[in-house]
Amino acid sequence: MRLKRIEIKNFVGIRELAIDVAKINRLTGHKGSGKSSFLEALEKAFTNKSSRTEIVRHDEEEATIFIETDNGLEIDRRIRNDRADYLKIRKPGEAVPQTEAFLKSLINGEIFRPLEFVKKSPDEQAKIILNMLEIPWTMDDINNWFNEIPKEINYEAHILQVLKQIEKSYYDQRENVNREISVLKAQIKGIKDELPANYDGEFWRNKSIQGLYTKVAEAEEINKKVTAARNIIENLQDRIAAIKSEAEKDKQAKKSDFESQRTEIKEYKQFLSNKIEKSEEIIAQSDVKIAESEKMLDLELQNEIEKLKAEYEKKKLEARKAVQMDVQHRKESISEHKQLLSAKEQELTNISQLEQQSLVSIDEKAAEKIETEKAKVGNAQEVLKDNQETDVEPLRKEANEVANMQSYLREYDRMADMIKTKLAPRQESSETLTARIKKARELPMELLKIAAVPIPGITVDNDGLIRIGKTLIGGLSEGEQLELAFRVAKAQCGPLKVICLDGINKINNRDRIWIENEMQVDEYQYFVTSTEDGELQIETKEGIA
Numbered sequence: 316m317r318l319k320r321i322e323i324k325n326f327v328g329i330r331e332l333a334i335d336v337a338k339i340n341r342l343t344g345h346k347g348s349g350k351s352s353f354l355e356a357l358e359k360a361f362t363n364k365s366s367r368t369e370i371v372r373h374d375e376e377e378a379t380i381f382i383e384t385d386n387g388l389e390i391d392r393r394i395r396n397d398r399a400d401y402l403k404i405r406k407p408g409e410a411v412p413q414t415e416a417f418l419k420s421l422i423n424g425e426i427f428r429p430l431e432f433v434k435k436s437p438d439e440q441a442k443i444i445l446n447m448l449e450i451p452w453t454m455d456d457i458n459n460w461f462n463e464i465p466k467e468i469n470y471e472a473h474i475l476q477v478l479k480q481i482e483k484s485y486y487d488q489r490e491n492v493n494r495e496i497s498v499l500k501a502q503i504k505g506i507k508d509e510l511p512a513n514y515d516g517e518f519w520r521n522k523s524i525q526g527l528y529t530k531v532a533e534a535e536e537i538n539k540k541v542t543a544a545r546n547i548i549e550n551l552q553d554r555i556a557a558i559k560s561e562a563e564k565d566k567q568a569k570k571s572d573f574e575s576q577r578t579e580i581k582e583y584k585q586f587l588s589n590k591i592e593k594s595e596e597i598i599a600q601s602d603v604k605i606a607e608s609e610k611m612l613d614l615e616l617q618n619e620i621e622k623l624k625a626e627y628e629k630k631k632l633e634a635r636k637a638v639q640m641d642v643q644h645r646k647e648s649i650s651e652h653k654q655l656l657s658a659k660e661q662e663l664t665n666i667s668q669l670e671q672q673s674l675v676s677i678d679e680k681a682a683e684k685i686e687t688e689k690a691k692v693g694n695a696q697e698v699l700k701d702n703q704e705t706d707v708e709p710l711r712k713e714a715n716e717v718a719n720m721q722s723y724l725r726e727y728d729r730m731a732d733m734i735k736t737k738l739a740p741r742q743e744s745s746e747t748l749t750a751r752i753k754k755a756r757e758l759p760m761e762l763l764k765i766a767a768v769p770i771p772g773i774t775v776d777n778d779g780l781i782r783i784g785k786t787l788i789g790g791l792s793e794g795e796q797l798e799l800a801f802r803v804a805k806a807q808c809g810p811l812k813v814i815c816l817d818g819i820n821k822i823n824n825r826d827r828i829w830i831e832n833e834m835q836v837d838e839y840q841y842f843v844t845s846t847e848d849g850e851l852q853i854e855t856k857e858g859i860a
Contacts (some may be wrong), residue, residue, distance in 0.1 A: 316388070316421075316810050317648050322381040325372040326359075326394075327352040329851075337855035339834050342844045344851040350844040353851075354815050356380050357842065358426050360392050361418045361811075363402075370394050384811075390418065423809035429800035437789035440799075441781045444773065445473035446787075447806055450762045457481075460758060461751050467633055475759050482755035489748040500736045506730040511720065516727035517663050519720040526715035534705040541704045543800075544695030547688075554688050562681035566674050573670040580659045587652040587659075594645040605635065770806045773799075797826050801833060812839045820845040835859045 322333040328349040342350045359365050360380045371394055373376040382390040388411070393401035404411040404418070411417065419425075432440060442553075452474045458464055461481065468480045507514075612631055763774075774782050781788045783799060791799060804814050819827060834841045835858045 316812075317385045318382060318811070318813065319385045320381075320383040321357070322379070323353065323356045323376040324379045326356045326378040326380060327367065327370060327372065328442040329353065329356065330372060332851075332853075333619070334853050335855070336840070338840055338858045339856045340840075341840045341854040341856070342842065342851065343854070344849055345849045346846055348851040350846070350851060351817060353651075353853075354426075354428075354817055354842060354844065357382075357813070357815065359394070360390055361422050362425055363392075363400075363415050363418075364425075365387060421809050421811040421812060423807055425807075426813055426815055427804040427807040428815050428817055429804045430818060430822070431848050432800040432803060433793075433796050437781075437787070440788050440803075442473065442476070443807075444770065444781050444803060445475050447770065447803070448473065448475070448763075452476050452762075460754055474762065478755050478758050478762075482752055485748045485752045485755060489745055489752065492745045492748065496738065496741050496745060497731060503730055503733055503738065506726050510723050510727060510730075514720075514723060514727065516724055516731065519717065520724055522717045522721070524714060524717045527710065531707055531710045531714055534707045534710055537702045538704050538707065539577055540698050541702055544698040547691045548699075551688055551692050552752065558684045558688070559682050562677050565677045569670065569673045569677065573666050573673075578665055580663055584656055584659055587656050591649050591652055594649055596713075597641070598645055612714060641715045679723075773802070793823075794826055795830070797822070797829070801830075805837070805839060808839065813837050814839050814841050816841060816843040818846065819843050820847070 317338070320333070320335050323329045324331045327350045328347060332349070332353070342353055344350055355365060355367070359370065360382050376396050378394045380390070380392045380394075389403075389405040391401070391403040391405070395401065397483065402415075405481070432443065435443070450473075454464060454470070465481050465484055468477060468484065470477055474662075518600050554721045572591075609631065772783055774784075783791060783795065786795075788796075788799065801814075805812075816830070819830065822830075834843075837858070
């Protein structure tokens with residue numbers, strides 16, 4: 316199917332134009348003469364899209380585009396300022412759906428411009444080419460491939476680009492995870508280096524430190540008993556000698572004590588005897604004292620004569636009474652002292668008896684102690700018979716080793732927990748991400764096996780990059796890029812097979828000659844613009860049959 320006739324009215328720079336088009340249609344004229352407006356009218360007719368905000372010619376109410384094809388299809392599109400646009404599609408003897416989708420299907424979505432393609436960046440060119448690869452896929456396929464729908468992916472892109480994004484996303488995730496793994500491994504190694512070599516935490520955890528220390532305590536207790544028993548047996552004679560020596564000391568102390576008591580009593584007896592003797596002397600001298608008193612009183616009497624005679628008699632009587640009372644007191648004192656002296660005599664007798672009893676008691680207690688010590692020896696011999704002395708040092712060493720090893724359990728558990736809860740999940744995640752990266756890298760090749768590549772000589776590598784032969788499209792020369800643009804244009808065309816070349820005069824002569832030859836011999840219909848002096852001119856030409 317080819318375009319046969321085109322009529323344009325009041326569209327951008329074209330007031331009115333009607334032309335029967337051929338295979339090659341060359342539009343020339345100065346800048347602003349309407350060349351680009353013509354190409355835009357073609358695009359508007361089939362796509363209803365325009366890069367301009369104002370399409371209807373100034374001071375006009377409506378722009379019309381009428382297109383007729385060689386199979387009788389008619390397209391009548393009217394763009395209006397004050398009411399809805401109008402579109403009518405007619406074909407003799409056949410109902411044609413009045414939809415934009417039908418028109419777009421004739422040009423496979425858009426009218427391709429090879430010279431515009433050459434100006435695009437390699438990434439934009441790759442996107443256009445990849446969109447031409449027909450690879451059916453759904454979001455369910457993504458989920459089946461990766462067991463999830465990866466986030467932050469542009470699923471509007473071509474599936475090969477989607478897979479590349481997914482691969483990069485998983486790769487970045489794995490890089491982050493692997494960095495975390497490296498940090499964790501370094502931390503775990505740091506902990507492990509602080510542990511004893513070949514440290515087995517579970518082995519030491521099951522060791523009963525309390526049981527070992529109990530054995531040490533029991534062994535030490537037995538050893539104490541054995542040592543004590545030996546000492547009891549070996550030191551018996553020394554202890555008996557000590558007991559006897561202590562008994563002798565006690566006896567000597569008792570003897571000394573009683574001797575001291577005897578001396579004290581004897582001295583007290585002598586004191587009493589002296590008292591009695593003195594009192595008897597005073598009694599014996601009482602008459603002398605009386606005579607002396609009377610003599611003194613006679614002297615006084617003589618001096619006092621009558622005045623003191625009565626007083627003399629009175630004092631004489633008082634003196635006699637005083638002496639008599641003193642004598643009586645002395646006699647009573649002598650009686651008491653004699654009684655005390657008799658008591659002290661009895662105490663001396665009793666002290667001798669007590670001394671004898673104390674010495675016997677000391678001997679008896681010493682004998683009892685000796686028997687007790689001999690009994691201890693018997694018990695000690697039984698202890699030695701029932702108990703063997705144990706070398707405690709190996710037990711203590713073992714217990715200390717277990718205690719020391721168990722002191723590392725906290726760090727060991729921290730390391731084990733870090734491995735289990737942090738390292739292992741990240742390693743598993745890294746392995747999962749590696750598998751998904753591998754899948755994302757393998758899928759393009761698998762999909763390309765079933766994909767229809769409409770452009771001869773074009774391949775897509777494992778990285779989703781477009782190559783012409785072995786060369787990336789970014790590395791093509793100008794001529795090779797132009798040749799690629801024509802391949803893409805022809806592959807992109809729908810049933811209408813229309814290609815537009817806007818500004819052919821801007822390319823070099825060699826490439827222009829190549830294009831002219833290409834247009835002559837292929838099956839495509841061309842609309843070519845060239846900026847030249849003069850008003851808009853349209854030259855039509857059929858190709859070489």
